[in-house]
Amino acid sequence: MKILLGGLHQEINSFAPGRTTMAEYKRKQCYFGQEMLDYAAVHPRCNEGADGIASSFRVLRDAGAQIISGGFMSAQPGSIIEQPVLDYYIEEIKKAARENLPLDGVVLFMHGAAQSEQSDDPEGDIVLAVREIVGEDVPITVGLDLHANISERMVRNANTISIYQRYPHVDVWETGERAARLCLDIVSGKIAPKMAYVQIPMIVPASSYTTETEPFHSLMQKGHEYVKAGKLLDFSISQMQPWLDVEGGYSSVVAIGEDGEAAADIAKELAEGLWNMRKEFKTDLTSVDEIIKIAEKNDSGKPVIMNDFADSSNAGSAGDSPEVIERILALESDVKGLMYINDAPFALACREAGVGNTVKANLGATISTKLYTPVAVEAEVRAVFEGKVPFHGMFVDFGPSAVVKIRNTYVVVTTQHRYNGDPALYRAFGYDPCDFQMVVVKACTSFRAFYGPLTDLIYPASTKGAATADLLSLPFEKIPESFYPFSDGEFTPVAIVK
Ligand SMILES: [Zn+2]
Structure with a gap:
């Protein structure tokens, strides 16, 4: 049994500045041939995209399959992918498929919210390219993120x-x-499964729901019950990455079962359920000033989380917002704070100055120049690091980094923007979030899995950013005429069954 395994995994924010280059993939995961197989065989579970390639690999291997490497590329969520990068991946997986015909099956693990310079549906391009080579009779099964645009x-x-x-x-x-x-x-x-698919004309900010709380929780439970009752083999409810401006982009439901008509009815029911709760998905925002004031009085032993999700690394923002530090300076606040900012020139200047010395320079807005204004700071260099942070059994590379103190706030300044929704980041730099009155986290909802056990003092902040909750403020160009929250019309679910 010969199974092709591969995929390109990246979440795109259409409004993030710049382009994702090959260097970004090489910095994270870019494996072909035997190297991908070796990587998939040893990659630990750590709740990020490469897990999917690794777990698929192990299921296939344990079933005795001969696994053919289709290559796996993954980069930090970010800006639109340069076209040659996507073209390269497609050529590589086509070559792997062609050279290994006949194949018995294909498993692709991707994100689903990619966008390249010439394509609004890179994952669709990849599936189609493989389908054209393997033919109609070879199964292709796909794993994606919950924030996928399933085309x-x-x-x-x-x-x-x-x-x-x-x-x-x-x-x-x-x-x-x-x-x-x-x-x-x-x-x-x-x-011999049938797949039913319903498009839902809506997007909502990723900060406004989780599957662990209502109302989304109950809807997911409904799907799980259909699987448990044997009416479905699998189901998915996608809330499309809301900062993706693409043609034909939708939230959607996929219901997979042996009976296509029954799957279609369930898909329509779940789609209607999601649509009906659209107005309940809201992020309650608190101003930065107010959160700082709450934190100044915080002596609970638990940190107040200033959730700057608008500058979230996992939603494609650049992590270079200086908004919080600007407010700390303006308020002359001595809150004991801990935060993170991605600012390569500043981090390098700190390393140049050395520990114990003071750097006077502008902080922030090095990438998102249209969104933010840099802030002049005077910072005491407390530590410098190479920036490789242990994270759930793997290493995340923040690049050469420094920790500086500005007033009473410690700021981790990095040269690469990476996932920072886990206290492991700050601990790796020598600081425990529980020792602070206020900790800034630049992540959407994902961080709740890690910070939730430490504190319930979590405040989504009304900050600016490419991942803002105020979707109406963004320059969307490709949204269909009737699409929530840009308009709010009627929705009659229609299922495609195949
Ligand atoms: Zn996601």
């Missing part, structure tokens, strides 16, 4: 699509397993 084209060219069922994404590993098992079951003839 109709992807549905038409894949046999099954399975997305994360939890947000915060603590089931990336299981999603890879679901995709691989579906492939094996189709290859062995155990199942």
Whole structure:
């Protein structure tokens, strides 16, 4: 049994400045041939995209499959992908497929919210390219993020699509397993699934819901009950990455079952459920000044979380917002704060100055020059680091970094923007979030999985950023005429079954 395994995994924010280059993939994950297989064989579970490739690999390997490497590329969420990067990946996976015909099956693990300079549906391009080589009879099963834009084209060219069922994404590993098992079951003839797909004309900010709380929780439970009752093999409810401006982009439901008509009815029911709760998905915002004032009085032993999700690394923002430090200076606040900012020139200047010395320079707005204004600061250099941070059994590279003290706030300044929604980041730099009155976290909902056990004092802040909750403030160009929250019309779910 020969199974092709691969994928390109990146979440794009159409409004983030710049372009994602090949260097960004090489900095994170870019593996082809045997190197991808070796990587997938040892990669630990750590709740990020590469988990899906690793868990798919292990399910296929344990079933005795001969796994063909289709290559795996993943980069930090960010700006639109340079076209040659996508073209390169597609050529590589086509070559791997062609050279290994006949294949028995294909498993692809991707994000689903990619966008390149010439394509609004890179994952659809990849599925189609593979389909054209392997032919109609070979199953292609796909694993994606809950924030995927599942395109109709992807549905038409894949046999099954399975997305994360939890947000915060603590089931990336299981999603890879679901995709691989579906492939094996189709290859062995155990199942012959039909896939029903319904598009939902809505997006909501990623900071305004989780699968662990209502109302989304109950809707997900409904899907799980259909699976438990044997009416579905798998289901997915996608809330499309809301900062993605693409043609044909939708939230959607995918229901997979042996009975296509029954799956279609369930898909329509779940889609209607999501649509009906659209107005309940809201982020309650607090101003930066107010959060600072709350934190100044915080002697609970638990940190107040200033959740600057608008500058979230995992939503594609650049992490260079100096808004919080600007307010700390303006308020002359001596709140004991801990924060993080991505500012390569400043980090390098700190390293140049050395520990114990003072750097007087502008902080922030080095990448998002149209969104933010740099802030003049006087910072005492407390430490310098190479920036490789241990994170759940792997290393995340923040690049050469420094820790500075500005008033009573400690600021980790890095040269690379990386996921920072885990206290492991600050601990790796020598600071425990629990020792501070206020900690700034630049992540959407994912951080709640890690900070939730430490504190319930979490305040989404009304900051500016490429991942703002105020979707109406963004220059969307490709949104269909009737699409929530830009308009609010009627919605009658229509299912495509294949
Ligand atoms: Zn996601």
